[in-house]
Amino acid sequence: MIQSVAKVRVLYADTDQMGVVNNVVYLRWFEIGRAEWLRQHGRPYKELETLGHMLPVVEAHLRYRLPALYDDIVDVHGGPIEVRAASLKFGYSLRRERDGAILCEGWTTHACISPDGKVKRLPDELTALFRVGV
Amino acid sequence: MIQSVAKVRVLYADTDQMGVVNNVVYLRWFEIGRAEWLRQHGRPYKELETLGHMLPVVEAHLRYRLPALYDDIVDVHGGPIEVRAASLKFGYSLRRERDGAILCEGWTTHACISPDGKVKRLPDELTALFRVGV
Amino acid sequence: MIQSVAKVRVLYADTDQMGVVNNVVYLRWFEIGRAEWLRQHGRPYKELETLGHMLPVVEAHLRYRLPALYDDIVDVHGGPIEVRAASLKFGYSLRRERDGAILCEGWTTHACISPDGKVKRLPDELTALFRVGV
Amino acid sequence: MIQSVAKVRVLYADTDQMGVVNNVVYLRWFEIGRAEWLRQHGRPYKELETLGHMLPVVEAHLRYRLPALYDDIVDVHGGPIEVRAASLKFGYSLRRERDGAILCEGWTTHACISPDGKVKRLPDELTALFRVGV
Numbered sequence: 001m002i003q004s005v006a007k008v009r010v011l012y013a014d015t016d017q018m019g020v021v022n023n024v025v026y027l028r029w030f031e032i033g034r035a036e037w038l039r040q041h042g043r044p045y046k047e048l049e050t051l052g053h054m055l056p057v058v059e060a061h062l063r064y065r066l067p068a069l070y071d072d073i074v075d076v077h078g079g080p081i082e083v084r085a086a087s088l089k090f091g092y093s094l095r096r097e098r099d100g101a102i103l104c105e106g107w108t109t110h111a112c113i114s115p116d117g118k119v120k121r122l123p124d125e126l127t128a129l130f131r132v133g134v
Numbered sequence: 135m136i137q138s139v140a141k142v143r144v145l146y147a148d149t150d151q152m153g154v155v156n157n158v159v160y161l162r163w164f165e166i167g168r169a170e171w172l173r174q175h176g177r178p179y180k181e182l183e184t185l186g187h188m189l190p191v192v193e194a195h196l197r198y199r200l201p202a203l204y205d206d207i208v209d210v211h212g213g214p215i216e217v218r219a220a221s222l223k224f225g226y227s228l229r230r231e232r233d234g235a236i237l238c239e240g241w242t243t244h245a246c247i248s249p250d251g252k253v254k255r256l257p258d259e260l261t262a263l264f265r266v267g268v
Numbered sequence: 269m270i271q272s273v274a275k276v277r278v279l280y281a282d283t284d285q286m287g288v289v290n291n292v293v294y295l296r297w298f299e300i301g302r303a304e305w306l307r308q309h310g311r312p313y314k315e316l317e318t319l320g321h322m323l324p325v326v327e328a329h330l331r332y333r334l335p336a337l338y339d340d341i342v343d344v345h346g347g348p349i350e351v352r353a354a355s356l357k358f359g360y361s362l363r364r365e366r367d368g369a370i371l372c373e374g375w376t377t378h379a380c381i382s383p384d385g386k387v388k389r390l391p392d393e394l395t396a397l398f399r400v401g402v
Numbered sequence: 403m404i405q406s407v408a409k410v411r412v413l414y415a416d417t418d419q420m421g422v423v424n425n426v427v428y429l430r431w432f433e434i435g436r437a438e439w440l441r442q443h444g445r446p447y448k449e450l451e452t453l454g455h456m457l458p459v460v461e462a463h464l465r466y467r468l469p470a471l472y473d474d475i476v477d478v479h480g481g482p483i484e485v486r487a488a489s490l491k492f493g494y495s496l497r498r499e500r501d502g503a504i505l506c507e508g509w510t511t512h513a514c515i516s517p518d519g520k521v522k523r524l525p526d527e528l529t530a531l532f533r534v535g536v
Binding site for chain 3: 012013015016017018019020022023024070
């Protein structure tokens with residue numbers, strides 16, 4: 001269910017003075033993971049938002065395993081791992097492209113809300129799409 | 135043990151097009167939470183690093199409760215919540231200064247490593263300091 | 269006209285592997301410079317935006333003089349340096365609090381636009397406010 | 403001399419509540435522009451750094467022309483535009499892939515320093531490489 005969806009190159013701006021990627025950067029890569037999974041399954045997030053289905057992050061978990069280094073290529077794996085009536089969970093695995101080593105694993109939970117901020121049920125078509133993914 | 139240690143003002147650059155603070159920003163505020171707790175307890179992280187005690191984040195958890203908005207003042211609470219032989223857990227609660235509402239809660243776990251990247255035991259004086267905090 | 273309006277502490281997340289603050293961070297501090305100048309002169313940007321006066325950055329210039337380091341306190345100086353019919357220029361000087369050394373200087377130019385994105389004249393009251401600042 | 407070297411997709415985290423990419427983000431894309439130019443000309447920055455040739459940004463200029471929007475693909479053009487004894491200037495043009503419209507143009511100047519922070523002359527081979535680029 002979690003599959004390779006994108007590759008990103010570590011920028012100098014992503015590193016900190018410990019000589020590794022700073023912990024705040026990985027949540028950006030998680031965003032890439034879910035956005036590209038959605039795109040590759042025919043439903044770009046931009047389109048979902050236009051239809052009034054917003055999926056803000058309500059919970060996030062990150063397990064940093066090995067430091068990503070400057071200029072590394074990171075292979076971003078992502079995909080849905082759980083679907084509920086009004087929420088959705090995406091899982092991620094960020095791997096060093098060179099050897100497949102896991103740099104960071106984690107997940108994010110998303111509520112489904114309408115543009116006015118009210119929580120709502122996931123539309124049936126999205127539930128179906130995500131269930132296939134899971 | 136988790137106490138108010140700093141206030142931060144939300145920047146325009148912290149918001150996203152949903153009109154709220156983007157999820158990646160809160161880990162920056164967690165850093166402020168632990169850094170200021172350490173400073174207020176007499177051991178700034180900069181000094182720990184100089185002594186060869188690095189405390190990189192190895193795990194992080196965030197529970198987003200209410201959106202922080204542009205120009206809000208966020209009251210950052212932080213402090214140690216668990217101490218082990220070679221690791222340490224900080225807890226955080228980010229509150230809206232205006233009414234104390236909890237915007238985000240979470241924690242980070244830190245390994246203790248030496249400058250060459252080897253995991254080591256927390257020095258006794260740090261263990262003692264953090265235990266008092268817990 | 270450019271005056272001390274805020275102090276910011278350098279985060280670990282702001283540094284890069286050269287051991288100094290990465291060049292992308294200073295534009296965040298420029299934002300703090302203009303936002304706090306506006307607030308201290310009675311017109312917070314949040315309020316201007318509510319009134320339909322948006323001031324997006326259309327040009328920016330940065331001269332990096334000395335590296336800011338982790339845990340440094342940066343004394344942010346900012347203020348308007350030029351006012352035109354439909355645009356405005358803010359100047360900035362970022363100084364190391366410890367000794368007043370200039371870390372970075374620069375400016376940003378801002379168009380005045382309405383919420384629908386159309387360029388418009390600066391409202392008279394803003395022109396007057398900024399002229400006093402200049 | 404400034405040529406297309408990379409494409410980047412705008413993240414949600416890059417936008418702000420004006421519904422466009424925040425001004426601080428473009429300096430990240432400038433980094434991608436020079437890093438990919440160097441890589442494509444056989445001298446990745448990581449290798450230059452290993453050889454002791456650091457090229458920190460000492461000045462930057464940005465002209466924001468059109469807003470980049472969420473999910474846009476940005477075509478990053480970059481390349482050297484001036485070479486001096488101990489410094490170097492890179493130029494950039496960020497274009498919307500869809501129609502080639504220029505979103506942002508600018509440049510950065512870089513000093514050449516050794517790992518101990520001393521300014522030094524650009525090595526002859528780099529001068530030659532950059533002159534070809536110019």
